[in-house]
Amino acid sequence: MKQLKTRQICFFFIAFMPITKFFMVPSILAGQAHEDMWICSVVNLLLDLFTLTALTVVCKRENTDFITLLKNKLGEKGAKVVLFIYAIYFFTKAFLPLQEQKEFVKLSLYINMPTDLFFLPFFLASFYLCLKPMRVFGRVSDVLWFFTLSGYLILIALSFNNVDWTSLLPVGARGVKNVLKGSYLTANWWGDCVYLMFFIGNFAHGKKASLKIILCYLLSGVIVLFAMIFFWGTFTSIAFQQKFAMTQLSKYTTVINNTGRFDYLGILLILFSCVFGLALPLYFCSSLLQEVFPLKKRWIIPLVVNVLILVLMTALNRFMATVTLVIQNYLSLFFIIMANLLPLFTLLLKNKEKTNENLQT
Amino acid sequence: MQLKINLDENVKVIKQSLKSDDVNFNQIKIGDSDGVVIFAKDLVDKQSIGDLIIRPASLFKGKVCKDSLEQLFFYPEKQKVTTIKDCINQVVSGNALLISDGVDFAISFDIKFFQMRAIAEPPTSTVIKGPREGFVETLPVNVSLIRRRIKSPHLIMENTEIGRFSKTMVTLCYIDNVADKKLVEKVRKKLQEINIDAILDSSYVAKFLGDKTPTLFKQVGNTEKPDILVAKILEGRVAILVDGSPIALTVPYLLIEDFQSPSDYYNSPYSATIARWIRMISVFLALVLPALFVSAELFHLQLIPISFLLTIVNSIKGIPLSPSYEMFFTFLIFEILNEASVRMPRYVGMVVSIVGGLVLGETAVNAGIISPPTLMIIALSGICLYTVPELEQPLSFLRLFFLVIAGSVGIYGLIVAVSGMLIYLVSKESFSAPLLAPFTPLVKKDLKDSFYKGFLTEQNSRPQSLQNANRRRMDEN
Numbered sequence: 001m002k003q004l005k006t007r008q009i010c011f012f013f014i015a016f017m018p019i020t021k022f023f024m025v026p027s028i029l030a031g032q033a034h035e036d037m038w039i040c041s042v043v044n045l046l047l048d049l050f051t052l053t054a055l056t057v058v059c060k061r062e063n064t065d066f067i068t069l070l071k072n073k074l075g076e077k078g079a080k081v082v083l084f085i086y087a088i089y090f091f092t093k094a095f096l097p098l099q100e101q102k103e104f105v106k107l108s109l110y111i112n113m114p115t116d117l118f119f120l121p122f123f124l125a126s127f128y129l130c131l132k133p134m135r136v137f138g139r140v141s142d143v144l145w146f147f148t149l150s151g152y153l154i155l156i157a158l159s160f161n162n163v164d165w166t167s168l169l170p171v172g173a174r175g176v177k178n179v180l181k182g183s184y185l186t187a188n189w190w191g192d193c194v195y196l197m198f199f200i201g202n203f204a205h206g207k208k209a210s211l212k213i214i215l216c217y218l219l220s221g222v223i224v225l226f227a228m229i230f231f232w233g234t235f236t237s238i239a240f241q242q243k244f245a246m247t248q249l250s251k252y253t254t255v256i257n258n259t260g261r262f263d264y265l266g267i268l269l270i271l272f273s274c275v276f277g278l279a280l281p282l283y284f285c286s287s288l289l290q291e292v293f294p295l296k297k298r299w300i301i302p303l304v305v306n307v308l309i310l311v312l313m314t315a316l317n318r319f320m321a322t323v324t325l326v327i328q329n330y331l332s333l334f335f336i337i338m339a340n341l342l343p344l345f346t347l348l349l350k351n352k353e354k355t356n357e358n359l360q361t
Numbered sequence: 362m363q364l365k366i367n368l369d370e371n372v373k374v375i376k377q378s379l380k381s382d383d384v385n386f387n388q389i390k391i392g393d394s395d396g397v398v399i400f401a402k403d404l405v406d407k408q409s410i411g412d413l414i415i416r417p418a419s420l421f422k423g424k425v426c427k428d429s430l431e432q433l434f435f436y437p438e439k440q441k442v443t444t445i446k447d448c449i450n451q452v453v454s455g456n457a458l459l460i461s462d463g464v465d466f467a468i469s470f471d472i473k474f475f476q477m478r479a480i481a482e483p484p485t486s487t488v489i490k491g492p493r494e495g496f497v498e499t500l501p502v503n504v505s506l507i508r509r510r511i512k513s514p515h516l517i518m519e520n521t522e523i524g525r526f527s528k529t530m531v532t533l534c535y536i537d538n539v540a541d542k543k544l545v546e547k548v549r550k551k552l553q554e555i556n557i558d559a560i561l562d563s564s565y566v567a568k569f570l571g572d573k574t575p576t577l578f579k580q581v582g583n584t585e586k587p588d589i590l591v592a593k594i595l596e597g598r599v600a601i602l603v604d605g606s607p608i609a610l611t612v613p614y615l616l617i618e619d620f621q622s623p624s625d626y627y628n629s630p631y632s633a634t635i636a637r638w639i640r641m642i643s644v645f646l647a648l649v650l651p652a653l654f655v656s657a658e659l660f661h662l663q664l665i666p667i668s669f670l671l672t673i674v675n676s677i678k679g680i681p682l683s684p685s686y687e688m689f690f691t692f693l694i695f696e697i698l699n700e701a702s703v704r705m706p707r708y709v710g711m712v713v714s715i716v717g718g719l720v721l722g723e724t725a726v727n728a729g730i731i732s733p734p735t736l737m738i739i740a741l742s743g744i745c746l747y748t749v750p751e752l753e754q755p756l757s758f759l760r761l762f763f764l765v766i767a768g769s770v771g772i773y774g775l776i777v778a779v780s781g782m783l784i785y786l787v788s789k790e791s792f793s794a795p796l797l798a799p800f801t802p803l804v805k806k807d808l809k810d811s812f813y814k815g816f817l818t819e820q821n822s823r824p825q826s827l828q829n830a831n832r833r834r835m836d837e838n
Contacts, residue, residue, distance in 0.1 A: 005802070007803065008802070105773045109660075109661065109771070109772065109773055110660045110661065110771060110773075117770065118770050118771060118773050118774065119773065120770075121766070121770060121773070121774045121777040121778070122773075122777055124777070124781070125777045125780050125781045125784070128781055128784055128785075129784050132784060132788050133788075136784060136787055136788050138802070139787040139788075139795065139797070139801040139802055140783060140784070140787055140801065142800065142801035142802055142803045143783070143787075143800060143801050259666050260663065260664050260665050260666040260667070260669075260670075261663045261664055264661075264663070264664050268772070268776065271773070271776050272776050272779065272780065275776060275777055275780040276780065
C-alpha cells in the first residue's frame with residue numbers, strides 16, 4: 001500500500017529541508033567564505049539536486065520500495081549491511097544538528113536558568129514519532145511546510161531593512177578553494193535528498209511528480225540561500241561570531257523595540273518544524289535498524305536509538321567543539337558519499353516483478 | 362423452546378420467566394377456545410388491547426385454528442411468534458402477546474405506549490436561523506424525524522437489539538447508494554460484537570465503535586439535531602440511533618465536524634467562514650494562551666513588549682505564588698466553578714456564576730492572591746474553550762497538560778508537547794478516515810467546507826475525506 005502522495009513528498013522537502021541550516025551553518029560558512037558563503041550553499045544545493053534527479057528517475061521507474069529493491073539485488077544479507085551503514089549514517093547525521101539545537105534552546109531561547117533539561121522533552125516526542133508509520137511524516141508535512149515557509153519569510157522580511165547589499169560584492173572574491181571548503185565543512189547539514197531514496201515505491205508517482213519534487217527542493221534551497229544572503233548582508237564581517245543565525249537575523253528590526261521580540265513568532269514556527277526535522281534521521285535510523293534486527297517489540301530500537309544519542313550528547317558535551325571539528329573535517333566525505341554518491345547506484349537497482357497496488361495516503 | 366398446542370403448558374412456562382408484578386396475564390375467550398393476553402401493564406396502550414385484541418376475539422365464532430387466528434386481527438404491526446424465548450422478549454419489549462389454545466404459535470401486537478418528551482430545540486446546539494427540532498429519547502420518533510427529511514427508498518434503517526438485560530433497540534441508518542458498503546459492514550459488525558448487559562445511552566455504543574485503546578479525542582461524531590444528522594448521512598456517513606438517547610452517533614468522525622456549527626449552513630458563507638476562523642483561533646488560544654503566558658513570564662521575558670511587561674511587573678508585585686502556581690490555581694478555581702455551575706440547579710447556578718465570577722475573582726485580585734492578567738487569561742481561555750463545546754473535555758485536559766509543561770520547561774517544552782499532539786492526531790483514524798482530514802492529508806476539494814465555507818452551489822460533490830459510494834451531490838447540468 002502506498003503511504004504517501006507526491007504532494008506530501010514536495011511538502012516534506014519544503015518543511016524539513018531548510019530548517020536545520022539556519023542555526024550554526026551560517027556562522028561556519030561566514031568564517032570560511034565570508035561574502036561568498038551563499039555560494040558554498042549553492043554548491044551543496046546543486047549536488048543535492050543532481051542526486052535528487054537521479055532518485056526521481058528510480059521513483060518513476062519502480063513500484064517497489066528501496067529495501068525490497070536492495071534485497072533483490074544484493075540478497076538479504078547484503079541488503080542488511082547497506083541498511084546498517086545507512087542507519088549509522090542517519091545516527092551521525094542527527095548528532096550535530098541535535099547538539100546545536102540543544103545549545104540554541106539552552107542559550108538563545110531561555111534568558112534565565114539555562115539547563116540541558118529544557119531539551120529533554122524532544123527525545124520523548126522523537127521516540128513517539130519513531131513508533132509511527134511513514135505516512136505520519138507525509139501527513140505532518142501537509143501542515144508543517146506552511147510553518148517553515150512562514151517562519152523563514154517572517155525572519156527574512158524583518159531583516160530586509162538591515163541588509164547592506166554592497167557587502168555581498170564582489171562575488172567570488174574568496175576563491176574556489178574557500179567556497180569548496182565551506183561546502184565540504186557543512187556537508188553534514190545537507191544531503192536531505194537521500195530521504196527520497198527511502199520513499200521509493202512508497203508514494204504514488206503522479207503526473208510530473210519528478211519535476212514537482214525537484215522544484216520544491218530547489219525552492220527550499222533558494223529559501224536557505226536567501227537567508228544566508230540576508231545574514232551576511234546584516235552582519236558582514238562580524239557574521240562568523242553570530243552563533244544561532246536564526247535569532248540574530250532580525251534582532252535589529254525597529255518594530256521589535258515596541259512589540260517585544262516579534263521575530264520570535266517566526267523562530268517558534270521554525271522550531272515547531274524542527275522537532276520533526278531533527279527527529280527525521282533518528283526515525284530513519286530506527287526504521288533501518290528494525291529491518292536489520294527485526295524485533296517483535298518494535299519500541300525497543302527507537303528507545304535505544306534515542307537514549308543512545310542522548311547519552312552521547314551528554315557525555316560529549318564538554319568536548320563539543322572538538323567533536324564538531326572532527327565531524328566536519330573527517331566525516332564530511334562520509335556524508336557526501338552516503339547522501340550524494342551511493343544513492344546514484346539505485347539507478348542500477350531494478351525490480352524483478354511489477355506489482356499493482358492501490359493508492360492511499 | 363417451541364410453543365406447544367396446549368395453552369396451560371405454555372402459560373406455565375412463560376409465568377416461570379415473567380414473575381414480575383407489572384406483567385399481566387389476562388384470560389380471554391376466542392370463540393370456543395381459551396386464550397391469554399400477556400403484557401407489561403405500564404408499557405402498552407390498554408385501550409388498544411381492548412379494541413385490537415379482545416373485541417375481535419369476542420366476536421369470533423367456533424374453534425381457533427392456525428389460519429383463523431392469523432386472519433382474525435387486522436392490526437398491521439402484528440408478528441407471529443413461535444418460541445417461548447421470543448414470547449418473553451416481546452412482552453418485556455412492551456408488546457402485547459396473545460396465546461391461544463390449540464395452536465403452536467402466539468401473536469405479538471406492537472402497541473407500546475409510554476410517556477415521552479416533546480420535540481424541542483436541543484440545548485447543546487441552538488441556532489438563530491434554521492430548524493429547531495431536536496431528537497428525543499424515543500427511537501420511533503427520531504426515526505420519523507429522519508424519514509420526514511429523506512423520502513427515498515434508499516434510506517435504510519436496520520434494527521438490532523443490544524444489551525443482555527436492556528435489549529435496547531439500536532438503529533443503523535444510511536443511504537445505501539451513498540454510504541460505502543465496507544463502512545456499513547464494518548459498523549454492523551462492530552454493533553453485533555457489542556456484548557454488554559445494558560445500553561443506557563448512545564455514548565455506551567460510541568465506546569464500542571471506537572478504538573479499543575483509550576483515546577483522548579472522540580472517534581465517533583454525535584448530534585442532537587435531525588437536520589445535521591441527515592446532512593451527515595447525505596455525505597456518506599452511517600448514523601446510529603439508540604432508543605432512550607436523544608444523541609445520534611455518526612461515523613466516520615472528522616475533527617473538523619466540531620468546528621462546523623449548524624448555523625454555518627443557514628447563514629451567509631462569508632459570516633460562516635469568519636465564525637469558523639474565530640472558532641479555530643479560539644481553540645488555539647484556549648489551548649496555549651495560559652501556557653504561553655506562564656512560559657513568557659518565567660523564561661522568555663524578551664517575548665513580551667516592554668510596556669506590557671511593566672504592567673505585568675506592577676500587577677504581580679506582592680503576589681505570593683509563582684506565575685505557574687498562580688495560573689494553576691486560577692485554572693483550578695475556574696474548573697471548580699465550571700463544574701459547580703453545570704451540576705447545580707439553574708437558579709443556584711446563577712448565584713454561583715455571580716459569586717464565583719465577580720465576587721471571588723475581584724476579591725482574590727484585591728487581596729493580592731492572584732494578578733489581573735492571570736485572571737483575564739484564564740477567563741479568556743475558558744470562554745474560548747466554549748466556542749467549540751464538543752471539544753471541551755479533551756481541550757480542558759490538554760490545556761492543563763500544556764500549562765504544566767510550560768511552567769516546568771518553558772516554551773520549548775510547549776512546542777514539543779504541541780508536536781506530540783500533532784503526531785497523535787495525524788496518526789488517528791476513525792473508520793479509515795484520517796481524523797485531521799481535510800487538512801492532513803490535504804483534500805483540497807473539502808477545504809470549502811472546512812477552512813472556509815463555500816457557497817452551497819459550489820459544493821457539488823460529497824466530502825472526499827470520507828469513503829462514499831457516490832461522489833456527486835449535484836447533476837453535471
